[in-house]
Amino acid sequence: xxxxKDVAKLANxxxxxxxxxxxNRGYISQETKKSVQDAMNRLQYQPNEVARSLxxxxxxxxxxxxxxxxxxxxxxxxxxxxxxxxxxxxxxxLCNSLMESNKEKDYIEMLKRHQVDGIIMGSHTLxxxxxxxxxxxxxxxxxxIAPKIPYISSDNFTGGIIAAEHLIEKGCKKIAxxxxxxxxxxxxxxxxxxxxxxCRKKGLEYCVYETDINVLENDNYEDVINRxxxxxxxxxxxxASSDIIAAKVMKKCSELGKRVPxxxxxxxxxxxxxxxxxxxxITTITQPIEAMAKYAVDYVVKQLDEELVPNExxxxxxxxxxxxx
Amino acid sequence: xxxxKDVAKLANxxxxxxxxxxxNRGYISQETKKSVQDAMNRLQYQPNEVARSLxxxxxxxxxxxxxxxxxxxxxxxxxxxxxxxxxxxxxxxLCNSLMESNKEKDYIEMLKRHQVDGIIMGSHTLxxxxxxxxxxxxxxxxxxIAPKIPYISSDNFTGGIIAAEHLIEKGCKKIAxxxxxxxxxxxxxxxxxxxxxxCRKKGLEYCVYETDINVLENDNYEDVINRxxxxxxxxxxxxASSDIIAAKVMKKCSELGKRVPxxxxxxxxxxxxxxxxxxxxITTITQPIEAMAKYAVDYVVKQLDEELVPNExxxxxxxxxxxxx
DNA sequence: TTGTATGCGTTATCAG
DNA sequence: CTGATAACGCATACAA
Numbered sequence: 300x301x302x303x304k305d306v307a308k309l310a311n312x313x314x315x316x317x318x319x320x321x322x323n324r325g326y327i328s329q330e331t332k333k334s335v336q337d338a339m340n341r342l343q344y345q346p347n348e349v350a351r352s353l354x355x356x357x358x359x360x361x362x363x364x365x366x367x368x369x370x371x372x373x374x375x376x377x378x379x380x381x382x383x384x385x386x387x388x389x390x391x392x393l394c395n396s397l398m399e400s401n402k403e404k405d406y407i408e409m410l411k412r413h414q415v416d417g418i419i420m421g422s423h424t425l426x427x428x429x430x431x432x433x434x435x436x437x438x439x440x441x442x443x444i445a446p447k448i449p450y451i452s453s454d455n456f457t458g459g460i461i462a463a464e465h466l467i468e469k470g471c472k473k474i475a476x477x478x479x480x481x482x483x484x485x486x487x488x489x490x491x492x493x494x495x496x497x498c499r500k501k502g503l504e505y506c507v508y509e510t511d512i513n514v515l516e517n518d519n520y521e522d523v524i525n526r527x528x529x530x531x532x533x534x535x536x537x538x539a540s541s542d543i544i545a546a547k548v549m550k551k552c553s554e555l556g557k558r559v560p561x562x563x564x565x566x567x568x569x570x571x572x573x574x575x576x577x578x579x580x581i582t583t584i585t586q587p588i589e590a591m592a593k594y595a596v597d598y599v600v601k602q603l604d605e606e607l608v609p610n611e612x613x614x615x616x617x618x619x620x621x622x623x624x
Numbered sequence: 625x626x627x628x629k630d631v632a633k634l635a636n637x638x639x640x641x642x643x644x645x646x647x648n649r650g651y652i653s654q655e656t657k658k659s660v661q662d663a664m665n666r667l668q669y670q671p672n673e674v675a676r677s678l679x680x681x682x683x684x685x686x687x688x689x690x691x692x693x694x695x696x697x698x699x700x701x702x703x704x705x706x707x708x709x710x711x712x713x714x715x716x717x718l719c720n721s722l723m724e725s726n727k728e729k730d731y732i733e734m735l736k737r738h739q740v741d742g743i744i745m746g747s748h749t750l751x752x753x754x755x756x757x758x759x760x761x762x763x764x765x766x767x768x769i770a771p772k773i774p775y776i777s778s779d780n781f782t783g784g785i786i787a788a789e790h791l792i793e794k795g796c797k798k799i800a801x802x803x804x805x806x807x808x809x810x811x812x813x814x815x816x817x818x819x820x821x822x823c824r825k826k827g828l829e830y831c832v833y834e835t836d837i838n839v840l841e842n843d844n845y846e847d848v849i850n851r852x853x854x855x856x857x858x859x860x861x862x863x864a865s866s867d868i869i870a871a872k873v874m875k876k877c878s879e880l881g882k883r884v885p886x887x888x889x890x891x892x893x894x895x896x897x898x899x900x901x902x903x904x905x906i907t908t909i910t911q912p913i914e915a916m917a918k919y920a921v922d923y924v925v926k927q928l929d930e931e932l933v934p935n936e937x938x939x940x941x942x943x944x945x946x947x948x949x
Numbered sequence: 950t951t952g953t954a955t956g957c958g959t960t961a962t963c964a965g
Numbered sequence: 966c967t968g969a970t971a972a973c974g975c976a977t978a979c980a981a
Contacts, residue, residue: 313968313969314968314969315967315970316966316968319966319967325966325967326966327966327967328966328967331967350973352973353973354972354973355973356973
């Protein structure tokens with residue numbers, strides 16, 4: 300690979316001059332500019348971004364730490380994060396934490412050593428103090444880590460309300476929420492608050508079931524769902540905290556011979572593609588994933604530009620009605 | 625951020641000595657080693673990997689170019705690629721090409737400028753000559769780009785055969801294949817060859833429908849599916865070239881009142897999660913995605929170690945029978 | 950066992 | 966308008 304020196308030699312100029320045409324900086328005569336460009340082309344010169352990064356102490360890389368890209372929600376989020384990062388000239392270094400806190404910690408260190416310009420944090424197994432030493436711009440997803448770390452989430456509380464209200468409107472009398480682990484310090488748990496609040500207000504019988512911390516172990520979902528149907532055989536409405544759980548519930552209903560939506564109604568969460576694909580389509584709470592991704596990238600970049608960013612950014616959710624209700 | 629000089633100063637040694645304890649190289653007394661480590665801890669020193677990369681001309685980064693992580697197949701593939709890369713100390717820079725050839729080209733250049741050690745190529749809109757200038761280790765997914773670029777795929781031809789045979793065994797008399805764009809130069813198209821071969825051999829009526837090049841535009845899928853059912857109303861078996869297409873077919877069947885699998889049978893491809901979630905579960909051709917990911921990473925690393933790698937690596941597929949047949 | 954000097958490829962400063 | 970040089974943070978060859 301040719302470097303700036305080779306170009307300089309071939310064009311009979313100094314490296315400084317080559318650097319100038321490379322960066323369009325300073326005065327330069329048209330002739331030399333052209334001859335330098337010719338040399339670049341002949342050598343197929345590509346500037347070494349590692350050297351540039353070292354010098355300017357900026358890598359144009361953003362680290363993204365999530366539980367797992369294989370999960371549809373994070374796949375979609377990652378997709379848009381990469382998209383908007385690319386628009387602004389940033390690259391994404393992908394890290395799947397698998398919800399293991401030591402992996403999460405290692406990834407943060409690794410990213411720092413690699414001099415990423417910022418980190419988008421969507422996996423949350425660490426404590427607040429673990430973030431003390433991270434002196435990089437961080438944007439958190441779906442969790443309020445510390446006052447100084449801006450977070451982005453959708454309006455989980457309202458999401459829980461909408462879901463519960465929808466089930467109630469549709470005539471459900473005995474509803475359950477299948478929640479993610481409430482032990483986890485994430486804002487998604489506010490869905491449960493919204494759900495419970497609404498049930499209480501309307502004087503409805505309700506119940507909450509928690510899944511494991513692990514986002515990946517789907518087996519655990521099935522255990523929870525089995526338990527739910529065993530303990531509340533006459534449940535007629537389920538609010539599932541992800542479309543995947545909703546799909547699993549649908550499958551169970553089919554096994555049990557419960558007709559959806561006639562005998563039991565289901566509301567999912569996220570509005571990932573699976574909600575559309577299922578037959579019938581899953582009524583779900585739509586998270587504005589693309590907007591969330593865009594904000595995450597913007598906030599990293601803005602912090603780098605030393606612009607002020609809001610600490611809390613809560614984007615609206617909405618109900619997307621389909622066949623399960 | 626403290627650098628090696630700061631550590632040296634605090635420990636009252638030279639940077640060389642610090643470098644030595646950092647890399648466990650050369651002779652060093654226990655005392656100085658300890659005092660250097662103390663200094664490192666006190667300063668929370670983290671080596672700057674950008675500087676290291678510049679020096680050793682190796683970044684431990686691998687570029688991954690795919691059409692879109694949001695697609696379940698690529699999400700799963702990406703997940704495992706990152707997993708195995710991390711095991712070997714490599715980082716993944718994620719690039720979604722959206723199947724736009726200029727984006728694909730730009731990403732390749734960008735990755736080279738950033739001095740990635742290798743590229744895993746899962747998006748294929750470019751011509752062979754576009755790869756002439758890529759002087760990096762490349763591993764291609766599902767396409768034979770050039771003799772010198774090793775590729776990994778699963779046995780698409782056999783996949784097509786298995787799918788067709790399964791539909792025929794199950795009693796289908798008039799079957800169709802919904803294929804990806806056959807204009808694309810990818811090995812997935814061999815599924816179609818296997819399908820057609822089998823149908824001919826068994827003397828069965830068959831038909832092939834192609835979708836667009838674009839993996840993302842699902843609207844197009846629906847058009848194709850609509851056309852299929854309009855033109856062959858009595859089709860009783862469909863081989864869909866992805867689980868997503870299969871799911872869309874199921875939805876259409878539900879709209880048309882066609883009972884699956886009684887009136888029409890469906891075989892998908894990939895065995896992504898959606899095949900499990902759908903009700904009934906989708907009978908599908910299982911690709912060994914994890915193994916494919918592992919091989920891709922291994923081959924990049926082996927090329928870097930100047931080990932020989934096979935040009936063609938075709939992994940076996942298998943049928944996973946579920947409810948749609 | 951430890952230190953000095955040099956270079957990795959680039960950019961900024963400053964002098965011409 | 967152009968060029969020599971130092972510096973970014975680190976690791977190696979070579980001295981001591």
